[in-house]
Amino acid sequence: QSVLTQPPSVSGAPGQRVTISCTGSSSNIGAGYDVHWYQQLPRTAPKLLIYGNNNRPSGVPDRFSGSKSGTSASLAITGLQAEDEADYYCQSYDSSLSCWVFGGGTKLTVL
Amino acid sequence: EVQLMDSGGGLVQPGGSLRLSCAASGFTVSSNYMSWVRQAPGKGLEWVSVIYSGGSTYYTDSVKGRFTISRDYSKNTLFLQMNSLRVDDTAVYYCAKLLAGGWYEDGYFDFWGQGTLVTVSS
Numbered sequence: 001q002s003v004l005t006q007p008p009s010v011s012g013a014p015g016q017r018v019t020i021s022c023t024g025s026s027s028n029i030g031a032g033y034d035v036h037w038y039q040q041l042p043r044t045a046p047k048l049l050i051y052g053n054n055n056r057p058s059g060v061p062d063r064f065s066g067s068k069s070g071t072s073a074s075l076a077i078t079g080l081q082a083e084d085e086a087d088y089y090c091q092s093y094d095s096s097l098s099c100w101v102f103g104g105g106t107k108l109t110v111l
Numbered sequence: 112e113v114q115l116m117d118s119g120g121g122l123v124q125p126g127g128s129l130r131l132s133c134a135a136s137g138f139t140v141s142s143n144y145m146s147w148v149r150q151a152p153g154k155g156l157e158w159v160s161v162i163y164s165g166g167s168t169y170y171t172d173s174v175k176g177r178f179t180i181s182r183d184y185s186k187n188t189l190f191l192q193m194n195s196l197r198v199d200d201t202a203v204y205y206c207a208k209l210l211a212g213g214w215y216e217d218g219y220f221d222f223w224g225q226g227t228l229v230t231v232s233s
Contacts, residue, residue: 002155036219038156045205045223046148046156057221089156093216099171100146100209100218102156 003028004090004103011109012080020075020106022090028101030071033093037066037075040087040105049088050075077108085110113137113222115206120227127196127231133189133206133224141184144209144218147191149202150226157202160191161209174200196231203228 005023012018022035029035037050048057050066053073065076073092077084090103119131131147147159160170160180168180179192189206203226211218 034217034219038220045225046220047223048219048221051210051219051221052217091156091219093218095216099169100158100161102158105155 002104003101006103027096028094035073115224117224117227131191151202
């Protein structure tokens with residue numbers, strides 16, 4: 001059971017907008033630690049998608065955006081494309097565990 | 112261009128040992144925070160260990176006393192020595208560069224290796 005909770009799966013049609021939630025607690029997201037997001041395409045290593053809650057690394061399309069409020073964070077993907085089909089993970093730090101923690105991952109299916 | 116190349120995985124019996132390597136290019140391992148992150152088959156990501164630029168090391172509770180993270184300046188390579196391996200250590204192990212600004216707690220993994228599979232089974 002992951003410290004950060006994500007829905008196991010989400011889906012959307014091409015062109016639509018989807019959001020993926022990441023729910024934590026007062027010892028991680030609620031404590032003010034940054035949230036970061038990763039995209040893992042099938043059979044590949046994770047890739048940094050969003051850092052520092054809402055910043056995109058160079059090369060990541062502006063269709064991807066992040067937000068954070070209270071003990072939760074969200075990843076939004078607009079203009080859904082077939083190539084977005086992947087697993088998505090949120091990550092933060094937990095002061096009780098004294099380590100970096102990940103969400104359980106969300107599988108995005110493009111219908 | 113930053114590149115990380117993981118190697119050293121394989122099949123090992125419970126109680127055995129394995130040493131993973133992560134050869135880096137495009138940056139200096141010893142000047143950065145470096146981590147190992149693992150992913151059990153069909154499961155999510157789990158942080159395993161970190162070595163800071165100053166040399167301090169930290170581990171997730173389940174591997175403390177069994178795993179040792181280290182680095183070689185001359186080879187620009189990160190290592191993970193894994194002893195007393197258990198079946199639940201079976202996973203793909205990724206080395207990752209950890210980038211942190213003012214607070215290490217707000218760090219994130221900006222570059223990843225391709226991963227190396229460790230299978231612990233009799």
